[in-house]
Amino acid sequence: MTEQLKQKLNDSAVLRWSVLALVAFTMLCGYFLTDVMSPLKPMLEKELLWDSLDYGFFTSAYGWFNVFLLMLIFGGIILDKMGVRFTGMGACLLMVFGCGLKYYAISTTFPEGAMLFGFKMQVTLAALGYAIFGVGVEIAGITVSKIIVKWFKGKEMALAMGLEMATARIGTTLAMVLTVPLADFFGYTDEGGAFHTNIPAPILFCLVMLCVGTIAFFIYTFYDKKLDASLDAEGLEPEEPFRMKDIVYIITNKGFWLIALLCVLFYSAVFPFIKYAADLMVQKYHVDPKLAGTIPGLLPIGAIILTPLFGSLYDRIGKGATLMVIGSVMLIFVHSMFALPILNVWWFATVIMIVLGFAFSLVPSAMWPSVPKIIPEKQLGTAYALIFWVQNWGLMGVPLLIGWVLNSYCKGPVVDGAQTYDYTLPMTIFAMFGVLALIVALMLKAENKKKGYGLEEANIQK
Numbered sequence: 143m144t145e146q147l148k149q150k151l152n153d154s155a156v157l158r159w160s161v162l163a164l165v166a167f168t169m170l171c172g173y174f175l176t177d178v179m180s181p182l183k184p185m186l187e188k189e190l191l192w193d194s195l196d197y198g199f200f201t202s203a204y205g206w207f208n209v210f211l212l213m214l215i216f217g218g219i220i221l222d223k224m225g226v227r228f229t230g231m232g233a234c235l236l237m238v239f240g241c242g243l244k245y246y247a248i249s250t251t252f253p254e255g256a257m258l259f260g261f262k263m264q265v266t267l268a269a270l271g272y273a274i275f276g277v278g279v280e281i282a283g284i285t286v287s288k289i290i291v292k293w294f295k296g297k298e299m300a301l302a303m304g305l306e307m308a309t310a311r312i313g314t315t316l317a318m319v320l321t322v323p324l325a326d327f328f329g330y331t332d333e334g335g336a337f338h339t340n341i342p343a344p345i346l347f348c349l350v351m352l353c354v355g356t357i358a359f360f361i362y363t364f365y366d367k368k369l370d371a372s373l374d375a376e377g378l379e380p381e382e383p384f385r386m387k388d389i390v391y392i393i394t395n396k397g398f399w400l401i402a403l404l405c406v407l408f409y410s411a412v413f414p415f416i417k418y419a420a421d422l423m424v425q426k427y428h429v430d431p432k433l434a435g436t437i438p439g440l441l442p443i444g445a446i447i448l449t450p451l452f453g454s455l456y457d458r459i460g461k462g463a464t465l466m467v468i469g470s471v472m473l474i475f476v477h478s479m480f481a482l483p484i485l486n487v488w489w490f491a492t493v494i495m496i497v498l499g500f501a502f503s504l505v506p507s508a509m510w511p512s513v514p515k516i517i518p519e520k521q522l523g524t525a526y527a528l529i530f531w532v533q534n535w536g537l538m539g540v541p542l543l544i545g546w547v548l549n550s551y552c553k554g555p556v557v558d559g560a561q562t563y564d565y566t567l568p569m570t571i572f573a574m575f576g577v578l579a580l581i582v583a584l585m586l587k588a589e590n591k592k593k594g595y596g597l598e599e600a601n602i603q604k
């Protein structure tokens with residue numbers, strides 16, 4: 143071994159933060175595509191003749207393969223067995239392929255009445271592409287979580303996870319604020335003088351970004367190899383081998399299940415909400431459809447600043463379980479305000495969205511770094527995968543539920559050729575998820591006290 147490898151590679155702060163930048167950028171690209179269709183919902187209905195059920199079906203596709211084909215669980219096992227380099231590269235390629243299929247579906251004009259699996263051909267193909275992408279981006283997510291633990295354990299782990307999530311949120315923000323301007327910029331005016339937005343343009347842009355994100359991850363793999371070599375040189379095993387019986391250890395752990403439950407309940411009230419937030423702004427707060435993504439765009443912007451702040455707080459002071467309780471209370475408040483028929487004006491929606499930004503930062507910044515306190519490192523890939531799997535039931539089912547509720551119970555009159563909706567019932571459903579999340583967060587706090595997981599303790603080892 144060469145002299146310079148004698149020190150562990152992750153002891154170098156510059157190097158650890160640089161590799162974090164690489165993998166976080168890959169996640170940014172993934173999150174961009176995840177939400178790129180949200181601000182386009184009114185245009186999809188107007189230009190491509192989708193309805194809310196089509197949109198809900200398409201959005202739910204994100205979780206199909208993860209949930210029903212257990213792709214996430216296989217992904218976690220592959221991650222623990224084959225390592226982060228192989229799994230991460232595979233995940234990136236799946237994201238690129240899924241995005242390519244989605245682009246093909248949206249940019250192609252299919253014969254009128256063409257159907258596949260009972261849905262419009264275009265909707266089904268776009269959904270299939272999104273489902274493949276969903277496998278890729280979720281496996282990339284667990285891989286990056288494991289990478290962060292590998293490089294930052296005993297160091298600034300929660301801050302690193304917070305920064306990674308903050309970077310990913312930039313992707314969500316770009317989706318919210320760039321999508322409609324991009325679609326408009328590449329739009330065209332037909333012979334009748336009517337202007338048409340170019341819906342495929344932002345998706346093509348995402349495809350290019352995903353290719354760049356894949357290259358960033360490829361560069362990371364060289365550093366990962368070097369880290370393994372430096373751990374070897376120190377006489378440390380890079381990653382302990384994983385055995386199938388480790389799964390039993392994970393699923394018989396009550397703390398694990400409480401985190402998984404909190405995860406599905408909390409995220410069911412946030413990510414599916416984002417999918418409908420732009421439409422909510424138009425329908426309830428009368429925001430111009432062209433600007434509708436701007437207010438929900440504040441949500442990830444707030445999280446970009448706050449998630450690392452709260453992560454750093456957790457690293458230094460602890461109080462992880464308490465942060466999760468506070469975040470859940472805020473979630474209930476926010477969705478109740480959106481549900482109540484009060485102050486239907488844009489500035490009120492803006493204030494409420496900022497409060498949601500706090501909740502959206504508090505819970506993730508405390509929840510994800512808490513997992514390594516409950517589960518040993520060699521089982522982390524599988525543990526994160528199982529948590530993501532439980533979460534994906536919500537990410538898949540809730541958008542479909544909301545789309546169905548809107549289509550069945552919330553339709554108002556058609557105004558200027560556009561369908562209107564009353565969002566009271568969907569927002570009440572989101573608030574109920576908040577109530578359940580709070581109950582689970584309180585149970586987790588109690589379990590932590592009983593078992594001494596250390597969730598209320600600081601992460602940085604003095």
Ligand SMILES: C[C@H](N)C(=O)N[C@@H](CCCCN)C(=O)O
Pocket residue numbers: 280283286287303306307310409506510530533
């Ligand atoms: C959607 C995805 N399954 C997810 O939960 N993402 C989390 C981040 C999880 C990784 C933390 N290192 C998010 O808040 O975006």
